[in-house]
Amino acid sequence: MLFSKLAEYFEKLEQTSSRLTLIDILSDLFSEVEASEIAKVCYLIQGRVAPFYEALEIGMAEKTVAASIARAYGVEREEVLKEYGKLGDLGLVAERHSGKRVKRVDPESDSGVLRQNVGVPRMTVGDVFEQLRKIAQISGEGTVEKKQGLLVDLLTKMDGVSAKHLVRIPLGASRLGIGDPTILDGFAKAKLGDRKKRVELEEAYNKTSDLGLIGEVLWEKGLEGVRKLEVAVGRPIRSQLTERLPDAKTILEKFGGEAHVQYKYDGFRVEIHKNGDSVRLFSRNLEETTPMFPELIEGVKKQVKAKTAILDSEALAFNPVSEEFLPFQETTKRRRKYNIADMAKTLPLKAFVFDVMYLDGKSLIDLPLRDRMKKLADVIEGNEVLIPQPGEITDLESRINELFGDAITKGLEGLVVKRPDSKYEAGARNFNWVKLKRHSAGELKDTIDCVILGYIFGRGKRVEFGAGSLLVGVYDESQDEFVTVSKIGTGLTDEEWREIHKRADKIKVDHKPARVNSILVPSVWIAPEIVIEVLADEITKSPVHTAGASTSSASGEKQPGLALRFPRLVKFREADKTAEDATTVKELLEMYKQQFKK
Numbered sequence: 001m002l003f004s005k006l007a008e009y010f011e012k013l014e015q016t017s018s019r020l021t022l023i024d025i026l027s028d029l030f031s032e033v034e035a036s037e038i039a040k041v042c043y044l045i046q047g048r049v050a051p052f053y054e055a056l057e058i059g060m061a062e063k064t065v066a067a068s069i070a071r072a073y074g075v076e077r078e079e080v081l082k083e084y085g086k087l088g089d090l091g092l093v094a095e096r097h098s099g100k101r102v103k104r105v106d107p108e109s110d111s112g113v114l115r116q117n118v119g120v121p122r123m124t125v126g127d128v129f130e131q132l133r134k135i136a137q138i139s140g141e142g143t144v145e146k147k148q149g150l151l152v153d154l155l156t157k158m159d160g161v162s163a164k165h166l167v168r169i170p171l172g173a174s175r176l177g178i179g180d181p182t183i184l185d186g187f188a189k190a191k192l193g194d195r196k197k198r199v200e201l202e203e204a205y206n207k208t209s210d211l212g213l214i215g216e217v218l219w220e221k222g223l224e225g226v227r228k229l230e231v232a233v234g235r236p237i238r239s240q241l242t243e244r245l246p247d248a249k250t251i252l253e254k255f256g257g258e259a260h261v262q263y264k265y266d267g268f269r270v271e272i273h274k275n276g277d278s279v280r281l282f283s284r285n286l287e288e289t290t291p292m293f294p295e296l297i298e299g300v301k302k303q304v305k306a307k308t309a310i311l312d313s314e315a316l317a318f319n320p321v322s323e324e325f326l327p328f329q330e331t332t333k334r335r336r337k338y339n340i341a342d343m344a345k346t347l348p349l350k351a352f353v354f355d356v357m358y359l360d361g362k363s364l365i366d367l368p369l370r371d372r373m374k375k376l377a378d379v380i381e382g383n384e385v386l387i388p389q390p391g392e393i394t395d396l397e398s399r400i401n402e403l404f405g406d407a408i409t410k411g412l413e414g415l416v417v418k419r420p421d422s423k424y425e426a427g428a429r430n431f432n433w434v435k436l437k438r439h440s441a442g443e444l445k446d447t448i449d450c451v452i453l454g455y456i457f458g459r460g461k462r463v464e465f466g467a468g469s470l471l472v473g474v475y476d477e478s479q480d481e482f483v484t485v486s487k488i489g490t491g492l493t494d495e496e497w498r499e500i501h502k503r504a505d506k507i508k509v510d511h512k513p514a515r516v517n518s519i520l521v522p523s524v525w526i527a528p529e530i531v532i533e534v535l536a537d538e539i540t541k542s543p544v545h546t547a548g549a550s551t552s553s554a555s556g557e558k559q560p561g562l563a564l565r566f567p568r569l570v571k572f573r574e575a576d577k578t579a580e581d582a583t584t585v586k587e588l589l590e591m592y593k594q595q596f597k598k
């Protein structure tokens, strides 16, 4: 496929504000794509040159991209930057210049000859992808110049629309906002005839986290091939998550008598992959975090007695002498990209390992939890850095309460209680894993992770920062949509408003994003990317919000949406959560129901 063809599709995708249309456009696009290109197309749609979990970033600063545009089209760099200031998007600047014939000599080009941006663009998707990958892989001396050279080369071979979309990729500013489930919908529609058949692809996706791989297998071997895809070392498995229940009694009833109890640690989720001497770590949102935690890597090498293994753990700062768990605010200092060796010394992490999904070449995800726990106890030797948490099985409410009290005394968040006979369900959030947390009177038992969808200008002092309240939403998994639950103005300091304003301005969009479903219209829409943790007193029904709202197809009766009463910001959550990791509508509905059970 020609890259210009792909860019035409990008153009259409960018313009729609309906999710169903997104799927139709994707399906049309996918129908034209060959097996050899489908993976590349998927990664490019998401502005990447590798699956999300590969830490391969193209990594070019705005300045460098601006310089590349200037060189490619023979314009002054200042001119490019000035236009960027006006248009807020280097893609548009590139588009504007690429159409023009260049009539002057480019002083920075090697030969100094006249550059003429004419001719038919014939770059294929594969050509562009490979060149972008090359840019991503350059390192060492002269990196910036080399990257710039390759981007200039690409730009001179492109038409305007292609240049516009190309330029956004190295900047990480691709504005298509297409989530993984929507791509799967597109696959299903193009290859299985119906977008609803996405469910048939989901299991493979949860086990492999690689849309490109699924595309390739689906194109080459069909659905049968996809069903055979298995867990593999080096490819993160999507984390299993928890539901909420109010107390031990309810949990035992729900589980039918027996429960597997573990402490709930408040740190970072770390999925550990060991393959001989190579150890890789992944976060809950599937980012590779290997370079961040060298002490964990050493711990795995010393303590894991298996050639290959995948373990699930929570890492946090812990003082083994005083048996003190450090608060999350301390642990979170470790999520950084510099001074790593120093930080590993002053604030070393321990990994509390609570599951094992793969051992010596075999997937364990279909084994019952109680059998996995036996394997866990055997495979980790000692407890210096990796501390195995086999937990305990009980049928007594009193024992669960005792352990809960113990957890709170130790400074932990509470418990995670699991169904002893359950499989490891990659990517699932259901009642096989239940979190039990302490609650303070008058408040919901848990906070809600919301995505900022837009902001509404206020009056008075805050106008200066450009926002009066934030329109926030949660994630509707079944629709791959963001739906609104609240407007928030409380709990933010002036500094935070400024911060939000600065960040939101970069991801401003001129129409409602296709995956946002809202009745309210904010002053400014932004791409759904920023996740905040919100505390509220109560969940109520509201006709102006769309979370959980529905219309019965039989009676036409309308169900109002859910809303948060007295919402306030607790903290920003983006370090470990993408928009799709926000609280889901399904969870919110559960929390709503549980309010009445108190």
Ligand code: ATP
Pocket: 239, 241, 242, 243, 262, 263, 264, 265, 266, 267, 268, 269, 284, 314, 354, 389, 416, 435, 446
């Ligand atoms: P919260 O905001 O309440 O910490 P969360 O939104 O991060 O929760 P949940 O699904 O609600 O995610 O809680 C599960 C998280 O708890 C897991 O992602 C994991 O990081 C952490 N955790 C700590 N201890 C355990 C454990 N023993 N078993 C499973 N998960 C655990």
